[in-house]
Amino acid sequence: MKLYYMPGACSIGIHVLLEEIGKPYDLHKVDGAKQEQYGPEFVALNPKSKVPTLVRDGGDVLTEFPAIAVWLARKNPEAGLLPSDADGEARALEAMDYAVSTMHMQGFSRMFRPGNFAYAEADHDKVKARGKEIMEKGLAVMDKALEGKEYIAGKFSVADAALFYVSFWAAGRMKMPLPKNVAAHYERMKARPAVKRVLEQEGLSAAA
Numbered sequence: 001m002k003l004y005y006m007p008g009a010c011s012i013g014i015h016v017l018l019e020e021i022g023k024p025y026d027l028h029k030v031d032g033a034k035q036e037q038y039g040p041e042f043v044a045l046n047p048k049s050k051v052p053t054l055v056r057d058g059g060d061v062l063t064e065f066p067a068i069a070v071w072l073a074r075k076n077p078e079a080g081l082l083p084s085d086a087d088g089e090a091r092a093l094e095a096m097d098y099a100v101s102t103m104h105m106q107g108f109s110r111m112f113r114p115g116n117f118a119y120a121e122a123d124h125d126k127v128k129a130r131g132k133e134i135m136e137k138g139l140a141v142m143d144k145a146l147e148g149k150e151y152i153a154g155k156f157s158v159a160d161a162a163l164f165y166v167s168f169w170a171a172g173r174m175k176m177p178l179p180k181n182v183a184a185h186y187e188r189m190k191a192r193p194a195v196k197r198v199l200e201q202e203g204l205s206a207a208a
Helices: 011-021 040-045 065-075 086-112 121-145 158-173 180-191 193-201
Strands: 002-005 026-029 053-055 061-063
Touching: 002 011, 011 065, 011 158, 011 193, 040 053, 061 065, 065 086, 065 158, 086 121, 086 158, 121 158, 121 180, 158 180, 180 193
Parallel strands: 002 026
Antiparallel strands: 002 053, 053 061
């Protein structure tokens, strides 16, 4: 397999899952500063022009964080990336979808790229503020979901990889305070050997 990633992007969550699985894979860095995601070579691979992008052993391409995460979990059941019971699996998928579709796409997207939500530059501060509100609410929701637990579904799962990347953005990029349970989860994730390897491989600091 080959993972196309950008350092510190949402692809870091899939990178963590690959390290947790422990099977061989290759890494291919996409240089966002050079906008390589819009170049003909990458567009031919993934016309969506975004990461994570996973080329599977057979050569076909899989995109979108939740799809890749669930596929990796299903193909590698021994890694325990999804709970075996229906309720546990539902909770893991529920949290992963919320982190990706709401906290990331609705919250952080407004904070990072306000121009995608308002043409007038005069409105960008309002867009960013709304994004922060969405993110803060998301952190509160996740904090409640973690009450009394080390990981969202009890044991480590795909949901924790998703929460890790939005926590990494919140704490590291935006310097947002993390609520108690999310902060503890974030430190717990950074202590995992797989996460340590990923941060090193992507050239990122664990200090955030």
